[in-house]
Amino acid sequence: MPEAGPLTSAARAGDATLHEQRRAAPRTDPPAGGRGPGVMAKGLLRTARPKQWVKNVLVVAAPAAAGRLFSAHALTQLALVFALFTACAAAVYLVNDARDAEADRAHPTKRHRPVAAGQVPVPVAYAAGGLLAVLAPALAAWLTAPAVAALLVAYLAMQLAYCVRLKHVLVVDLVIVTTGFLMRAVAGGLALGIPLSRWFLITTGFGALFMVAAKRYSEAVQMAGKAGATRALLTEYTPGYLRFVWQLAAGVAVLGYCLWALEEGGVPHTSVLPWRQLSMVAFVLAILRYAVFADRGTAGEPEEVVLRDRALAVIGAVWMTMYALAVANW
Structure with missing residues (x-):
């Protein structure tokens, strides 16, 4: 067998050090029984980022700008669009946290996220995110204007592409996040047929x-x-x-x-x-x-x-x- 060169020895030493660090690192997995239905439900809710839902209030921007905000039909439609956008955003957060679970465990703050901490299993996060991603556009097509359903599909596709790849592309990442805000503002106008x-x-x-x-x-x-x-x-x-x-x-x-x-x-x-x-x-x-x-x-x-x-x-x-x-x- 050929003798190990300097690079091979260094690589083995690095692997040994990394192995020791992993053994010494504190585990973030919960103890046995820590994934009960109640804990998992709370974890899914936290992963959906309730604090971020206020961003979806932007759906009232176009109707408010047009002076068509205060009517029973407008309020009903806007409440529905708000809920559907919230579901789409939650789907993206769930998929994002499931994809980044391993990396988040090494982050000083993100390791406390429910998926990274083990409160929500990765397959469950993927399943919940996929279910919301399918249901929200389907309900939009049934209960609102077809343009709103198309917008939600475009939003999901763009945000999922952001999670997978585009968040690592310079400038494009800024454009994607900005467009997400703009889509929220446009959605209310599309739901009520308001020219923008x-x-x-x-x-x-x-x-x-x-x-x-x-x-x-x-x-x-x-x-x-x-x-x-x-x-x-x-x-x-x-x-x-x-x-x-x-x-x-x-x-x-x-x-x-x-x-x-x-x-x-x-x-x-x-x-x-x-x-x-x-x-x-x-x-x-x-x-x-x-x-x-x-x-x-x-x-x-x-x-x-x-x-x-x-x-x-x-x-x-x-x-x-x-x-x-x-x-x-x-």
């Missing part, structure tokens, strides 16, 4: 890109020098590039909104005040306030930023009031 204006699409799309890039920038700043503590793709971006993206997106979103506000569009001048034009002030202030957190590197989940900062919440409430008055032409 170019200003709505521009403002919503680039507003979403602003928040997504700000979050990525914050992650890159906070995790600088901590290899393996966050998503690997962040090491491929520079903070300067991500800063450029969120600044560009914020500028385009503001421009799109201002062009909408300054466009008369045949609206009669019967309002007490020019709410369309005045709402620009609140919108720009909201963007500037959010940019403070982005610049500090503390812009995490958008809903957490808004709820954490009282000033931003107040500015947002003022903007929504002005916007509603503008749409209602009061």
Whole structure:
């Protein structure tokens, strides 16, 4: 038998070290009996990310922009679309966590996720995700407009492709997450047959890109020098590039909104005040306030930023009031 060379010896030594590390690492599997129905049900619910469901409120964006929000038919359809989008998002989370279970076990935070911790077996997560992915579009085709069902199928295909491959592709990962937000905003309009204006699409799309890039920038700043503590793709971006993206997106979103506000569009001048034009002030202030957190590197989940900062919440409430008055032409 040929004598082992230096590379072979080093490889064997590395394998031995890795084996010892694996033996010494604490196990995350639950004790016997830790996968009871109650524990598994709670684990499935946690994997569906209830805190993220607030993002699906974006389905009311288009009807609210068109002033067609408050009717029994609209509220029923929007509640249904919200539930279906939530089911689709949950399906994606379940499949994602099932795929990443092994990698998540080595992560300081993600190892506590139910699938990685062993509360939910990987096959169960796959099965639950697949069931939701099939049922949600089917119910949409039966209970809502066909366009909504097609949108949900496209959303699932895009997000699953993101989980499998696209989350590792530079720039494309930003586009996929941004498009997910935009699809939520478009879904409500499709359900009620509302035409979507170019200003709505521009403002919503680039507003979403602003928040997504700000979050990525914050992650890159906070995790600088901590290899393996966050998503690997962040090491491929520079903070300067991500800063450029969120600044560009914020500028385009503001421009799109201002062009909408300054466009008369045949609206009669019967309002007490020019709410369309005045709402620009609140919108720009909201963007500037959010940019403070982005610049500090503390812009995490958008809903957490808004709820954490009282000033931003107040500015947002003022903007929504002005916007509603503008749409209602009061």
